Amino acid sequence: MNVNFAERAHNHNFKLDPIVRSLxxxxxxxxxxxxxxxxNFPAVHVTSEIRxxxxxxxxxxxxxxxxxxxxMEHVRELHYxxxxxVWLAGNTFYGTRQIFEPAFLDWLENHHRLSEYEVHEQDGxxxxxxxxxxxxxxMWEVYSLAIVSELKTRAALAELNELxxxxxxxxxxxRLWDKIExxxxxxxxxxxxxxxxxxxxxxxxxxxxxxxxxxxxxxxEDVRMRGTSNTALAYKHNLEAIGTNAHELPMVMAALASRxxxxxxxxxxxxxxxxxxxxxxxxxxxxxxxxxxTTQFLDGAPQFAARWTGERVDSKDPFVAGDEYIGWLMxxxxxxxxxxxxxxxxxxxxxxxxxxxxxxxxxxxxxxxGTLLTNDFRGCHPRGENSFEPVSLVCKITSADGVSxxxxxxxxxxxxxxxxxxxxxxxxxxxxxxxxxPILV
Amino acid sequence: MNVNFAERAHNHNFKLDPIVRSLxxxxxxxxxxxxxxxxNFPAVHVTSEIRxxxxxxxxxxxxxxxxxxxxMEHVRELHYxxxxxVWLAGNTFYGTRQIFEPAFLDWLENHHRLSEYEVHEQDGxxxxxxxxxxxxxxMWEVYSLAIVSELKTRAALAELNELxxxxxxxxxxxRLWDKIExxxxxxxxxxxxxxxxxxxxxxxxxxxxxxxxxxxxxxxEDVRMRGTSNTALAYKHNLEAIGTNAHELPMVMAALASRxxxxxxxxxxxxxxxxxxxxxxxxxxxxxxxxxxTTQFLDGAPQFAARWTGERVDSKDPFVAGDEYIGWLMxxxxxxxxxxxxxxxxxxxxxxxxxxxxxxxxxxxxxxxGTLLTNDFRGCHPRGENSFEPVSLVCKITSADGVSxxxxxxxxxxxxxxxxxxxxxxxxxxxxxxxxxPILV
Numbered sequence: 001m002n003v004n005f006a007e008r009a010h011n012h013n014f015k016l017d018p019i020v021r022s023l024x025x026x027x028x029x030x031x032x033x034x035x036x037x038x039x040n041f042p043a044v045h046v047t048s049e050i051r052x053x054x055x056x057x058x059x060x061x062x063x064x065x066x067x068x069x070x071x072m073e074h075v076r077e078l079h080y081x082x083x084x085x086v087w088l089a090g091n092t093f094y095g096t097r098q099i100f101e102p103a104f105l106d107w108l109e110n111h112h113r114l115s116e117y118e119v120h121e122q123d124g125x126x127x128x129x130x131x132x133x134x135x136x137x138x139m140w141e142v143y144s145l146a147i148v149s150e151l152k153t154r155a156a157l158a159e160l161n162e163l164x165x166x167x168x169x170x171x172x173x174x175r176l177w178d179k180i181e182x183x184x185x186x187x188x189x190x191x192x193x194x195x196x197x198x199x200x201x202x203x204x205x206x207x208x209x210x211x212x213x214x215x216x217x218x219x220x221e222d223v224r225m226r227g228t229s230n231t232a233l234a235y236k237h238n239l240e241a242i243g244t245n246a247h248e249l250p251m252v253m254a255a256l257a258s259r260x261x262x263x264x265x266x267x268x269x270x271x272x273x274x275x276x277x278x279x280x281x282x283x284x285x286x287x288x289x290x291x292x293x294t295t296q297f298l299d300g301a302p303q304f305a306a307r308w309t310g311e312r313v314d315s316k317d318p319f320v321a322g323d324e325y326i327g328w329l330m331x332x333x334x335x336x337x338x339x340x341x342x343x344x345x346x347x348x349x350x351x352x353x354x355x356x357x358x359x360x361x362x363x364x365x366x367x368x369x370g371t372l373l374t375n376d377f378r379g380c381h382p383r384g385e386n387s388f389e390p391v392s393l394v395c396k397i398t399s400a401d402g403v404s405x406x407x408x409x410x411x412x413x414x415x416x417x418x419x420x421x422x423x424x425x426x427x428x429x430x431x432x433x434x435x436x437x438p439i440l441v
Numbered sequence: 442m443n444v445n446f447a448e449r450a451h452n453h454n455f456k457l458d459p460i461v462r463s464l465x466x467x468x469x470x471x472x473x474x475x476x477x478x479x480x481n482f483p484a485v486h487v488t489s490e491i492r493x494x495x496x497x498x499x500x501x502x503x504x505x506x507x508x509x510x511x512x513m514e515h516v517r518e519l520h521y522x523x524x525x526x527v528w529l530a531g532n533t534f535y536g537t538r539q540i541f542e543p544a545f546l547d548w549l550e551n552h553h554r555l556s557e558y559e560v561h562e563q564d565g566x567x568x569x570x571x572x573x574x575x576x577x578x579x580m581w582e583v584y585s586l587a588i589v590s591e592l593k594t595r596a597a598l599a600e601l602n603e604l605x606x607x608x609x610x611x612x613x614x615x616r617l618w619d620k621i622e623x624x625x626x627x628x629x630x631x632x633x634x635x636x637x638x639x640x641x642x643x644x645x646x647x648x649x650x651x652x653x654x655x656x657x658x659x660x661x662e663d664v665r666m667r668g669t670s671n672t673a674l675a676y677k678h679n680l681e682a683i684g685t686n687a688h689e690l691p692m693v694m695a696a697l698a699s700r701x702x703x704x705x706x707x708x709x710x711x712x713x714x715x716x717x718x719x720x721x722x723x724x725x726x727x728x729x730x731x732x733x734x735t736t737q738f739l740d741g742a743p744q745f746a747a748r749w750t751g752e753r754v755d756s757k758d759p760f761v762a763g764d765e766y767i768g769w770l771m772x773x774x775x776x777x778x779x780x781x782x783x784x785x786x787x788x789x790x791x792x793x794x795x796x797x798x799x800x801x802x803x804x805x806x807x808x809x810x811g812t813l814l815t816n817d818f819r820g821c822h823p824r825g826e827n828s829f830e831p832v833s834l835v836c837k838i839t840s841a842d843g844v845s846x847x848x849x850x851x852x853x854x855x856x857x858x859x860x861x862x863x864x865x866x867x868x869x870x871x872x873x874x875x876x877x878x879p880i881l882v
Contacts, residue, residue: 004445163655170614177608177823214604382618 018074019150019202024084024232026142027196029243031088031231034112035104036249036279037134046137046252047399050128050144054391058124062155062387063148065119065126071147076114085109087235096283114140134400138248141395145197148393149375153200156387164382171380172200176208179349180215183224189216189356191367192242193228194344195374198390205374209233212373226366242368244284244312245276248397250291251407255400258421262428269429270302277304285309286342290316292408292429298328306332310340310364316410318343322359336363344368348376459515460591460643465525465673467583468637470684472529472672475553476545477690477720478575487578487693488840491569491585495832499565503596503828504589506560506567512588517555526550528676535681537724555581575841579689582836586638589834590816594641597828605823612821613641617649620790620814621656624665630657630797632808633683634669635785636815639831646815650674653814667807683809685725685753686717689838691732692848696841699862703869710870711743718745726750727783731757733849733870739769747773751781751805757851759784763800777804785809789817 037044052059080088085105093099115132117140128144130137160168183189193212199205209228216224227240234241250272257268269292277285285308289297294316306329313321322343326336341363343355352367359365377388396416397405406417406425415422478485493500521529526546534540556573558581569585571578601609624630634653640646650669657665668681675682691713698709710733718726726749730738735757747770754762763784767777782804784796793808800806818829837857838846847858847866856863 002445002448002451004443004448007443007445010443161655163652166614167618170611170618173607173611174615177611211604214602 016070016074019071019147020075020078020143021202022084022232023075023078023080023139024235025146025196025202026139026231027194027229027243028093028231028234028241029229029245030139030142032099032243032280032284033245033249034108034135034138035100036245036276037138038104038107039101039279040275041134041252044134044252044256045132045401046134046397046405048130048137048140048395048397050126050148050393050395052125052391052393054393055125057391059148059152059391060121060124060126063126063151065121067151068119068126068128068147071151072117072119072144075143075147080109080112084235091241093241094283099280099283112136112139114143117144129398134252137397141248142197145393145395146199146202149198149390150201152391153388156381159387160382167382168377168380168388172204172377173207173211175376175380176211177215180211182349182353183216186224186353186356187222188360189224189352189367190226190365191216191224191352191369192226192240193230193233193373194243194368194370196230197395198371198393199374200377200388200390205230206233206237208374209239210237213237213239229368244286245272245288247288247291247314247407247409249276250288251397251405252400254292254425255397255403255405258403258406258424262424265425266300266428269297270300270305273302273305273308277308286312286340288312288314290314290321290410292425293431294321294324294410296430298324303332306334310342312342312344312368314345314409315414318345318347318355319358321410322355322363322365326363337361338364340364340366342366342368344370346370346372348372457511457515460512460588461516461519461584462643463525463673464516464519464521464580465676466587466637466643467580467672468635468670468684469534469672469675469682470670470686471580471583472541473684473721473725474686474690475549475576475579476541477686477717478579479545479548480542480720481716482575482693485575485693485697486573486842487575487838487846489571489578489581489836489838491567491589491834491836493566493832493834495834496566498832500589500593500832501562501565501567504567504592506562508592509560509567509569509588512592513558513560513585516584516588521550521553525676532682535724540721540724553577553580555584558585570839575693578838582689583638586834586836587640587643590639590831591642593832594829597822597826600828601823608823609818609821609829613645613818614648614652616817616821617652617814618656621652623790623794624657627665627794627797628663629801630665630793630808631667631806632657632665632793632810633667633681634671634674634814635684635809635811637671638836639812639834640815641818641829641831646671647674647678649815650680651678654678654680670809685727686713686729688729688732688755688848688850690717691729692838692846693841695733695866696838696844696846699844699847699865703865706866707741707869710738711741711746714743714746714749718749727753727781729753729755731755731762731851733847733866734872735762735765735851737871739765744773747775751783753783753785753809755786755850756855759786759788759796760799762851763796763804763806767804778802779805781805781807783807783809785811787811787813789813 088100089105113136115130115136118129120127130140157165193209195205212225227242228234229243231241233239250269253268253272254265257264273287287305287308289311311325322341325341329336329339341359347367347369352369355367356365371390375390381388399405404418404421406421408415408425408429529541530546554577556571556577558569558571560567560569571581598606634650636646653666668683669675670684672682674680691710694709694713695706698705714728728746728749730752752766763782766782770777770780782800788808788810793810797806812831816831822829840846845859845862847862849856849866849870
């Protein structure tokens with residue numbers, strides 16, 4: 001009787017179902033880094049590429065290059081909406097107003113664009129290369145990863161009938177709520193959603209974020225879900241936007257410095273801290289020490305780094321890395337109980353609970369919960385297939401002003417860059433003594 | 442943009458959200474029994490009542506008597522639709538056309554009505570009593586049980602917010618699909634939905650039935666979901682309508698016979714078989730031997746009973762009862778491998794699989810899967826409460842033409858009737874030697 005004729009027609013009419021529908025649908029740290037780049041490196045050119053570390057999954061056989069281009073072109077046509085810019089200008093981030101300068105927001109509104117890119121197939125994989133000004137290339141990272149991830153999801157969804165789709169989501173929801181129940185038993189816990197780039201889909205990330213907030217924040221004295229790295233979701237659902245910076249900054253600064261002496265190269269990792277602190281004053285001072293190995297970073301770090309608010313652990317075992325950071329702080333005369341330790345690599349609910357327990361009262365621990373929050377469909381496929389399992393997609397800077405970029409990290413399996421350069425970097429920064437850790441996501 | 446204004450207004454407009462929306466929303470055996478009663482006992486008066494055997498659940502505190510009356514009045518206002526009557530007349534049931542006589546269908550269309558009833562509260566329970574011609578009272582059983590069951594569900598749903606509702610159903614669906622996956626591993630299995638009366642809700646029963654059909658019937662050589670007892674769902678989804686008869690028949694016939702000698706009383710249980718066979722010819726010959734105890738029933742049964750198609754086991758351990766039936770058939774010179782054994786009491790997926798395994802190649806086993814198919818929400822409540830757990834609701838004939846009715850069954854915990862009459866029946870039929878079995882549903 002009550003057929004909505006217009007809606008029904010519309011549902012069969014659309015030419016594209018866009019994955020990224022707002023330029024805010026990115027990690028908040030990309031915006032902070034964009035302002036940092038715009039201010040300090042407006043003329044640097046970079047290249048970057050998307051790489052699938054899960055090589056057994058042949059992405060080009062699941063995702064068509066033209067569907068990918070259609071989605072990417074859609075993002076290039078987006079503009080910041082007035083209401084989004086007003087929010088960026090007026091909202092409080094990390095307790096501070098006007099983190100974004102008026103001149104930056106004006107540039108964002110009127111001059112910001114996304115770079116050119118190339119997509120082609122290679123050995124069953126999709127090769128995606130970006131090239132342009134750093135300010136034009138950097139934002140592609142999260143948009144393009146989220147697009148590839150969701151296109152892969154859509155290809156797998158297309159193989160299921162209506163009831164099977166229902167089973168899939170019922171199982172994933174049951175899984176999510178079991179995790180939330182586990183985390184409800186851990187008072188004082190702090191976590192945030194860090195799952196934008198490898199999410200199952202935007203709508204599923206949104207569901208996960210809302211479920212976490214509803215499940216973990218019922219007691220105003222013990223708000224455990226602190227926010228989301230996804231700026232669009234923070235904006236839409238009145239949550240804190242979370243995140244500060246990433247490996248991209250030390251990688252580019254090292255590449256630029258690598259034209260000089262080994263000492264200039266080695267020092268570039270601290271130059272990032274100096275410039276960041278100068279750009280953001282006393283705010284957002286979370287360091288990410290693992291780009292070229294955490295231990296050498298801490299050993300050689302200037303004293304001001306010990307006064308920063310905290311550290312994010314990414315490629316090292318977070319139990320080990322947290323202990324190392326606590327020990328370092330004490331050696332540098334700082335009280336770790338006032339500092340923050342953020343773990344963000346391959347976390348799931350059980351390990352988050354154990355990390356909280358382990359660091360409780362020793363340092364202020366928070367979890368940045370990524371792929372296993374927003375894309376845990378393991379074992380949920382109604383016919384037992386693995387087409388929804390996340391792949392380890394990364395987008396990495398490959399060069400800056402023509403010089404190749406390198407990342408060593410604490411996990412040799414995550415080392416990145418041309419072999420001869422990796423060797424130079426290892427000579428300069430030292431080799432991590434750690435064993436390779438299997439990479440799940 | 443595409444708001445359906447009419448629908449939105451309608452969703453806030455309705456005066457009643459009816460639970461029973463078609464007179465076919467009942468177990469198929471009620472229609473078969475109704476024709477049997479219409480033909481053989483058109484002038485008998487009976488009383489019946491609804492009883493909650495799960496006394497710790499105080500139903501009157503969850504369900505308002507007036508909401509119950511509104512739902513029941515709605516059913517009394519329903520009529521068989523033309524299309525429903527055409528289907529009853531023209532469809533093939535159990536491989537036979539015209540199981541329903543034209544005169545019966547004409548009566549159903551023009552003269553059938555539901556009896557008066559009374560609802561009142563008593564010790565925290567809802568007391569519901571029916572009184573009238575047997576043809577007017579009998580159909581209340583399934584309608585009223587389904588209504589009470591769904592009103593209880595609605596009361597519990599009203600305590601949940603939107604996300605909690607989503608968790609609840611995700612968990613129940615995950616549970617259901619886990620059961621279906623278990624049953625997919627059992628080739629040759631046969632089962633039907635018997636879960637109308639104690640269902641969570643009509644829509645959930647419909648979901649369960651569709652899920653079972655989709656999950657178990659993909660191989661046309663091995664159709665495991667044989668149908669549903671729910672006539673409306675069979676009609677709507679092109680499934681077999683399943684069921685033959687229930688304890689109501691021997692109970693009423695025993696009550697009428699109990700005005701005479703003990704021998705007349707004892708013989709009444711076989712009189713049901715004679716009349717049923719006369720009413721339905723060679724079809725639908727499934728006997729239900731446990732009304733006054735299975736062992737005495739089989740011991741004294743006339744030889745023609747051994748030629749019937751099969752037996753339904755309700756109150757006895759189905760492993761034991763099946764063995765007993767197989768032994769009896771062999772003693773009577775019948776090959777059990779051509780006979781059907783139907784279990785229908787408190788079954789769940791694991792026991793269905795074990796029963797199939799146990800009786801495989803010895804007798805044709807089928808499961809009538811009831812409450813634990815259509816109302817298994819144990820442990821699904823998002824706050825760990827038990828408000829969705831099914832209660833053991835029954836509707837029983839209490840008297841026929843003024844004489845109290847009695848049921849002994851194989852489970853002393855299910856004995857029913859005035860104490861002095863139960864004693865006479867036990868003297869006439871013998872007492873089952875079985876121990877009381879806990880009643881789950």
